[in-house]
Amino acid sequence: MKSIPWRTQGGISFRQPTKGSGMGVHGGPLRLGTITDSHVAGIGAADTYFNNRVHLGLSRALLTEALSWLTPRVDALLLLGDLTQSATPEEFRFVLDELDATELPCFVVPGNHDCPAPTDDGLLAGHLKGRERIRIPGKEPLGPALLTAGHLTRTAGGEYHNRLENPAPARLPVLLTHFPVLDLRPAIKDRGWQYAGDLTNRAELEKQLRAWPEPVLVLHGHLHTRAHAVAGNVLQLGMGALAEAPHDVALVSIDASPRGLRVTRECHQVLEVAPGTRPAVLSPESSSFTFTGRTWLSEVG
DSSP states (O other): OOOOOEEEETTEEEEOOOTTOOOOSSSSSEEEEEEOOOOBOOTTOOOEESSSEEOGGGHHHHHHHHHHHHGGGOSEEEEOSOOBSSOOHHHHHHHHHHHHHHTSOEEEOOOGGGOOSGGGTTHHHHHTTTOTTEEOOSEEEETTEEEEOOEEEEOTTSOEEEEOOOOOSSSEEEEEESSOSSOOHHHHHHTTOOOOOOOTTHHHHHHHHHTSSSOEEEEEOSSOOBEEEEETTEEEEEOOOSSBTTOEEEEEEEEEETTEEEEEEEEEEOBOOOTTOOOOBSSOSEEEEEEOSSSEEEEEO
């Protein structure tokens, strides 16, 4: 196995980019840099635990490092929820300032940590006022893709619901959502990991997406698990958490050419996983999927 290059900064071991990777942003496929579950916390916050240690104390350094690695390699940045740990104005300000500094188009969706109360579903949107580069996608055309997010709401009982409109055809619909649409509970529970929960209307959303006449790509976080799933026309890529092992960011490439539609994911581990840690990983670092006209075929690397 090829050794992984690391560099140390302030006592933290960060993974180095691999030279000669061939990843660029000029021409070719649309390249989307994805981050989820950064859980940016207040300075001095104590770590918590889910399946492994959630590094709240390093959350700011991890986000800065993740954006530093992705920015020169992608056309746009996607943050798939739980940007913050406690949804404070200062936590949001840190995340959004870091995104602004990249000077890239940035698309964000809230997670449960970003709207902790029933009245908070518009909280993230409020913090985006005056930040022209950063937005929650409605129906946002971007190269061969049409980015959409639906509308996440929290009930008085603490459950979450997403309402989604059908997109216009002609581009690949890419749903940015914190919560998964295809069911991953059995796969995750069978491995002995905790399951973070689903939308109250997950099954209805799956039915809605599978009824669309075109292929659909779903990008999500929440589960702190790197995974993928296919159901007919729906390809779902679950991203590993940044704040918890595997400390992932991912480069998702969409190539719509006369040869067909191909989606590739290349994951990059930002922070070295501590010895004894068992990261929640169901998919390899590198994988590709091709749409056949009826379903997605996997070319897992």
